[in-house]
Amino acid sequence: MHQAGNNRMMHRLPVEAYTSQDWFDREQERIFSRLWRYAGFVEDVAEPGQYITVQAGLNPILVVMGHDGLLRAFHNLCRHRGTQLLRAVGKTKKAIRCPYHDWTYSLDGELVSIPDEGAEFGPVDKSCLGLKRASVATWRGMLFVHPDPDAGPIGDWFGEVEPRLGPHQVGELVEYDGGRTSYEVRANWKVVVENYIDVYHLSHLHSGTLAMYDHAKAEYGFVGPHFVFHEPLSEDYAANIKTNSPTPLILPEDGLGAWVPMLFPGVGLVESESDWATFIVTPLAPDRTRVENRVRVKDASSWEFVKQGWRSYAYWKRQVRPKHDTGDPDDPLASADFTAEDIYACEQQQKAMLSPQFEAGPAARGETPVLEHQQVVLDYLGGTG
Template sequence: MTDTATQFLPPSAYFDADWYEREQLELFSCTWRYAGTTDDLKSPSAYRAVQVGRHPLVVVRGKDGELRAFHNVCRHRGTAVLSGSGVVEKQIVCPYHNWTYGLDGCLLAVTQRNEVDPNLDRSKLGLHQASVAVWRGLVFVHPDPAPEPLTDWLADLPDRMAPYDPQQLAEFGEPQRYHIKANWKVFMENALDNYHLGYVHKETLVGYDHKRQEQAACGDRHWFFYEPPLKPGQLTPMEAEAGLKPIATEPRWYGSAFGLIFPNLFVLSSAVWWSSIEVIPTGPETTTFEMRTRFQPGQNGKLAVAGLKAAVGDLTRRVLRKERTYDLIEEDVFCCEAVQVGIRSPRFSVGPIAYRYERGIQAFQRNVLDYVPLETGR
């Protein structure tokens, strides 16, 4: 341990509106951002709009099968040309004045061109280019047309993670969305805090050996975590009860693992499921996170439901605590919202940490500061 500090971010970083705005401009606008899966953009002309910091972007699959990303800003008045997700009919038509773009972003037509400018050079008014890349079926976008390649950005994280291909697995149901009253970094730090696993989740995370967990920094930004089952090479009781077919082909991946792709995406896996959790800041003290889960294909609905429950910690096993019940996600939400209350206190401070289990929090905070440095007087 080289740092004596236990907390690198000031309390204001978790509730101040100016800090939140700086994060949108200086962090989220400058990094690769998860934009869904290739399944979401399977057919030609499929598109998906995504907000990347202060940049509205859109990913489109062209007629040639290639994915392209553009700034979702019409070159006439700045209108978002596409919203949500779906399939473009033939071209991209701005809903305001009907300026029309090809699926390659080129400006094809201007309504009442003589009224606007009869000598208009359409070749200079295509949609601004952004970047798109795919890793294991996950689509990422970047506002910069020539950023650091995604493979370089991910560093050695892919080598540490379970070698599952989500494209070969079946997604069950709709994405699950949760809304919490806490800053997004509180949620991220809770996920990186592995000191609490045997206490907060002592009933919901049975079957895992919390004391034999492994953690590692990956490159300059990302983080890897793994803990084995109590019985090496075997399913945990809740996984066995679910009756799902294992994805894992090696005993190494019988357990629980995640990769944090900085700044706000977790990719989780066990022997029988694979999940992504995108953590979306919605305000200085509010966050939404979305979870999508996949299993071996060809399993019936009952098993898929059971597997989905296993993925978030045996939701069927309810834990009675102070006359109310909790599941694993509710336990984490409760802790995050309680921390958010404490951060607002003038007496807030962070004491000595469990370095083996909480050092990922320190690494995460340093990474945030690399993009949003402290300002004098904050």
């Protein structure tokens, strides 16, 4: 972003990085098509024939479990004329059949039949027309894909950052009923990520909604291209955690707090003492981004959740609601919901970038991650040109 003044903390990307199709295309090609991409959770593909599909930058990918119980990833392209073979999530029967001309592949990617092969083609060497392989890996209860079949171990990509993440045992948590949300933000994906890693805004935009954490004690920074962040609960809130927590605790009482990493590119995790969630950022257009959340909680009875909800209600009523009661029904920040606050801020920022008068002012210390993330993007694109 262009920046006024001569402050040392300079924004590193031009406005076009947030508004132009050319930047968007280069990011799709050089970032999202070349790195590990979140695809879901291991339970999404847990039995033979079950599959999911995911877009990894320019690459449509499918992950399917074979009859041998192994997960395999393939480019979701028919070897005849390229038609997408599978859509969304589901369970195929024994094989993958293209909807266009019924070419059929086994679950391990071999082309097994071509309708009217003899009459239409003569003999075809099917052995070289199997599905193109991609890579799939499981990591912390999640599935990741990589368009390159020889991507190597996922530990090479996440290994260094792993010790700085929360101690949560993701596989032992269960998906919260109604815990899947997906929404579009009218802003560039980097605006969404920069907001997520902007430590400065926590005690301002979210003064009412995230006051249970002690932002002054936040520890954060980059490990390679990945952002890590940890902050403890405020002493007051922690002292009454048994009644304050909206859902049953998932961490021992002597290690409460939040870990909120943003793994590159666009894989946010929100790992707190009461729940654990993904925040998956997918660029749709220069000024449109999808965010998908899946929330996991303690594997406990609904009764335990109801009881905890009752206990914590008094806290929320006392601490959160009054700060948002502006009396203005049109106030976009009156929802007591920090996600609504973030969306509002992101969309306002994106709009501002269209003004010929827009220029970013000095960056705060708590915005250092924003600048570092801009540098990471720049490094992957190989410069601004």
